Amino acid sequence: MATRRPENIRTVALVGHGGSGKTTLMEAIAFDLGLTTRLGNIEDGNTVSDFGAEEQKRQISINTSVFSVEYKEKQLHILDCPGYADFIGDLRSAMRVTDSAVIVVSGVHGVEVHTEKAWEFSEDLGLASVFYISKMERENADFQKTLETIKDFLSDKAIPLFLPIGSEADFKGVVDLLRQKAYIYKGDGSKEFSESDIPDDMQSDVATAREALLEKIVETDDELMMRYLEGEEIGLDEILPALRQAVRDRELFPVVPGSSPANVGVLQLLDSIAEVCPAPVDMPPRKAVSGEEEIVVDADPEGPFRALCFKIMVDPYVGKLSFLRVFSGALTSESPIFNVNKEEEERISAFKIMKGKDGEDVKEIVTGDIVAIPKLHSTVVGDTLAVKGEKATFPPIKFPKPVYSVAVLPKSRNDEDKLATALGKMLEEDPTLHFEKNPETLDSVLSGMGDLHIDILLSKIKERYGVDLDTKTPKVPYRETIKKPAKAQGKYKKQTGGRGQYGDVHIEFQPLPRGEGFQFEDKIVGGAVPKSYIPAVEKGLREAIQKGILAGFPTVDVKAILFFGSYHDVDSSEMAFKIAASMAFKKAISEASPILLEPIMNVEVVVPEEYLGDVMGDFNGRRGKIMGIDSRGHLQVVKAQVPLAEMFRYAIILRSMTSGRGNFTMEYSHYEEVPHEITKKIIAQAEAEAEEEK
Numbered sequence: 001m002a003t004r005r006p007e008n009i010r011t012v013a014l015v016g017h018g019g020s021g022k023t024t025l026m027e028a029i030a031f032d033l034g035l036t037t038r039l040g041n042i043e044d045g046n047t048v049s050d051f052g053a054e055e056q057k058r059q060i061s062i063n064t065s066v067f068s069v070e071y072k073e074k075q076l077h078i079l080d081c082p083g084y085a086d087f088i089g090d091l092r093s094a095m096r097v098t099d100s101a102v103i104v105v106s107g108v109h110g111v112e113v114h115t116e117k118a119w120e121f122s123e124d125l126g127l128a129s130v131f132y133i134s135k136m137e138r139e140n141a142d143f144q145k146t147l148e149t150i151k152d153f154l155s156d157k158a159i160p161l162f163l164p165i166g167s168e169a170d171f172k173g174v175v176d177l178l179r180q181k182a183y184i185y186k187g188d189g190s191k192e193f194s195e196s197d198i199p200d201d202m203q204s205d206v207a208t209a210r211e212a213l214l215e216k217i218v219e220t221d222d223e224l225m226m227r228y229l230e231g232e233e234i235g236l237d238e239i240l241p242a243l244r245q246a247v248r249d250r251e252l253f254p255v256v257p258g259s260s261p262a263n264v265g266v267l268q269l270l271d272s273i274a275e276v277c278p279a280p281v282d283m284p285p286r287k288a289v290s291g292e293e294e295i296v297v298d299a300d301p302e303g304p305f306r307a308l309c310f311k312i313m314v315d316p317y318v319g320k321l322s323f324l325r326v327f328s329g330a331l332t333s334e335s336p337i338f339n340v341n342k343e344e345e346e347r348i349s350a351f352k353i354m355k356g357k358d359g360e361d362v363k364e365i366v367t368g369d370i371v372a373i374p375k376l377h378s379t380v381v382g383d384t385l386a387v388k389g390e391k392a393t394f395p396p397i398k399f400p401k402p403v404y405s406v407a408v409l410p411k412s413r414n415d416e417d418k419l420a421t422a423l424g425k426m427l428e429e430d431p432t433l434h435f436e437k438n439p440e441t442l443d444s445v446l447s448g449m450g451d452l453h454i455d456i457l458l459s460k461i462k463e464r465y466g467v468d469l470d471t472k473t474p475k476v477p478y479r480e481t482i483k484k485p486a487k488a489q490g491k492y493k494k495q496t497g498g499r500g501q502y503g504d505v506h507i508e509f510q511p512l513p514r515g516e517g518f519q520f521e522d523k524i525v526g527g528a529v530p531k532s533y534i535p536a537v538e539k540g541l542r543e544a545i546q547k548g549i550l551a552g553f554p555t556v557d558v559k560a561i562l563f564f565g566s567y568h569d570v571d572s573s574e575m576a577f578k579i580a581a582s583m584a585f586k587k588a589i590s591e592a593s594p595i596l597l598e599p600i601m602n603v604e605v606v607v608p609e610e611y612l613g614d615v616m617g618d619f620n621g622r623r624g625k626i627m628g629i630d631s632r633g634h635l636q637v638v639k640a641q642v643p644l645a646e647m648f649r650y651a652i653i654l655r656s657m658t659s660g661r662g663n664f665t666m667e668y669s670h671y672e673e674v675p676h677e678i679t680k681k682i683i684a685q686a687e688a689e690a691e692e693e694k
């Protein structure tokens, strides 16, 4: 292995719409670089990148795979990311740790929804970006049309470095615009190609495209620009550094056509990565924080060691692997390492340079490396690793919030404990999952990015931990309250042989504003209820409100005023007063216009203009209130308040309503009265459930 020096390292994420051809591209790269001896494919489930059982079964990528390969004296760390919305967490974390992105765009379909998403992330994170127009050998592939969609939707700074020779079934090579050479492939899927002159029928197209490219490059450098305008021929030795700088600065986005199964253009893409994508040392310094202080992290191999954990993979054989990107310094596998977030030492057993599911041990890692470490103890995604004594951590990776929830319960009661362990592990591995036991409904609620995400998680839990789970729509944590004041007497009296029971209270219940909870006031005068029993009255009420009279939901926003009562010298007891209080509660509340309250969510939907009408119409059907509409670029932002009960499947509905182009977030806002008709249904259902339990 060549020494991995930061100036020779390139870190690249393969990103793009689901099914655009990232994994197939990775397969061709692996084949061309001799990692494999045959070109696998998605349909046969034998690619080096989609090695997970669920990936092979579903023929999609679910997790980012890391390939560290050498190419022309360069160490490339290539991350094949999933394209589907449900796995956007993996996309985000991969892009956080690479310096460049190869955005794969299907030459048949052009820019799609998740091309836009990947582009947005690349902008947000400032990644140098190269477009690979895939599937050029397929029917209906169209290089120019695809390029136009990139220019229209993403950036007019996209510029081809290569032009395709032939199209569809005749696609057989590319013209290198900078070197003015044609590379014609043998056409047998091998990486063999021959270099020749530009085909006659392409001369004029090539001249135009080359001129456009050179102009764009020199435009970024005044001195070059002048010489170019004066007619001077600028050599590659000057063009390439200028191009490289423009790519790093996101002033230019090179475009390369190719076909991965035909293995045409793949080497040219690799050349482009090696030649024009930035090395870690070329990138602006990263930032870390230590308390209030911001620390500049230069990509300096001599600097203090700092790395970020961006992925955890659990392999049935190897166990846990934690993936790191080194942002500064170097480390040998004998050195101790420190998890700054957890303030805990970690033991390094090995550094693994990964090639898909397999790793190769190395002794040392340096700035720019992306490696895995087996069996780290406390490290989770987002943690910073450094040497002991370091305080600075990298800012957290920005993951989207989960938008889709189900309630889960083990099919077998004995699995409760195992489930807790399994979920704990899964949450460590996947920061876009959330788990919570709802204290009111007692549901175990699992939230993720979509139904596929949850579905795959359940399969994994079953396979790895043998826990079979049922899912259902989570219960809504309804609450109960009253609309007007009412008073009642609660009298509990029992005379049985020996000592009896006696408690007697008069309590008034008054509605409180939303969110005030429960209040108790003691207005007893003259000891009608002795002081010593008053805590029992309050306790009795606090217990009683837990199960409201309408449908058994907690009663909130009520004030109880104890204003009168009576007692018996011998028979009164705390128990008797507690019971009396709960009797008063039941009686008074039924007279106080009880109602149900439901949680209302603040929902924010971001959609392209053309879906605005549908999204708003749909909210009407969900009892939603539109609070406002703003525009953000060519997107519309709809703010609405919608009952939680109407939102459980919204992630799926919005996706299908907008062909996947809409996004939404939601958070709890407040409780509001449930409309009468719906109240009746909820009560009927609660009664049916109570009956069933009996």
Ligand SMILES: Nc1nc2c(ncn2[C@@H]2O[C@H](COP(=O)(O)OP(=O)(O)OP(=O)(O)O)[C@@H](O)[C@H]2O)c(=O)[nH]1
Residues within 6 Å of the ligand: 016, 017, 018, 019, 020, 021, 022, 023, 024, 025, 041, 042, 043, 059, 060, 061, 062, 081, 082, 083, 084, 104, 134, 135, 136, 137, 138, 258, 259, 260, 261, 262
């Ligand atoms: N004809 C042709 N088909 C391709 C090419 N690249 C990918 N495909 C096919 O497109 C489909 C999706 O390919 P993948 O490589 O899984 O795409 P992906 O972008 O990795 O998909 P996700 O990771 O699930 O987002 C498969 O059926 C591939 O065989 C290509 O260059 N030409």
Ligand SMILES: [Mg+2]
Residues within 6 Å of the ligand: 022, 023, 024, 050, 060, 061, 080, 081, 082, 083
């Ligand atoms: Mg894939």
